[in-house]
Amino acid sequence: MLTDNELMRYSRQLLLPQLDVAGQLKLKQSRVLIVGAGGLGCPVALYLAGAGVGELIIADDDAVELPNLQRQIAFGESDIGQSKATVLVRRLGEINSGIEVKAITDRLDGEALAGQVSHVDLVVDCTDNFETRFAINRACVSAGVALVSGAAIRGEGQVAVYDSRMPGNPCYQCLYPDDGEEALGCSEAGVIGPVVGLIGACQAMETIKVLAGIGQPLSGKLLLLDVWNMEWRTMNLSRDPHCPVCSGSRAI
Incomplete structure (x- = not known):
């Protein structure tokens, strides 16, 4: 049930026939892992907390630095030197005291990553390196958990939903083979x-759609953004039948 306070807090989105009370209850009962509390993780976490997702787990082992403040909107100058995950969780608690928030300040990998993924309903990848993205993708495919992936560099960005629970859907590695090469990060390319x-x-919106079962998520699609020309483009994605991650999974 939604409390009177929750009915008031979420009244603007409860007016939407796509969501309604049933969708809001699904959000309230959901648990989401956000890996990365930087430029992508900040807006994702802030919007999901505001929307009423019941439990948010923020994982990031970095500390706030001065160059972060140009784009990581949850942080201020007084936060420099502090754990990003801890500061972001504190900010989320100020936005919505009715949800559960947890910070993980150690790097998630191996069994620790797999364990966290297996206990959530959805993972949002807000990281900035291929090694971590591949590891998150493998954990999500193994656990049968939906993954909302995003990336941004220079003036370009992309969003996709990888959901191995849906027959024929590709995983992240179907799109980006793990060839050992590492792409430039924001610190090098800007x-x-x-x-x-x-x-x-967009990642937050896709997360809400998947959790609440509304709309048409970007499953099997890649949304591309060019901000210099303010152009959006959507590409259809196909599963790689020889993908080392998902070719032998239940997605076939």
Whole structure:
């Protein structure tokens, strides 16, 4: 049941016939792992907390630095030197005291990552390196958990939903083979602040759609953004029948 306070707090989205009380209850009962509390993780976490997702787990082993403040909107100058995950969790508690929030300040990998993924309903990948993205994808496919992936660099971004529970859906590694090469990060290539906000907001929206069972999530699709021309483009994705991660999974 939703309390009177919750009915008031979420009244604007409860007016939407796509969501209604049934959808809000699904959000309240959901548990989401957000890996990365940077430029993407900040808007994702803020919007999901505001929307009433019942439990948010924020994982990030970095501390706030001065160059982060250009785009990581949950942090201020007084937070420099502090754990990103801890600061973000504190901010989420200020936004919505009615949800559960937890910070993980150690790097998630191996069994620790697999354990966390197996206990949530959805994972949001807000990281900035391929090694971690591949590890998150493997854990999600293994556990049968939906993955909302986002990336942003320079003035470009992309969003996709990888859900191995749906027959024929590709996984992240179907799109990006793990060839050992590492792409440039924001610290080398640069990034304009609003692009991570736009992509993060899209990730939050896709998360809400998947959890509440509304709309048409970006499953089997890749949404691309070019902010310099403000152009959005959608590509259809196919599962790689030889993918080392999902070719032998239940997705076939």
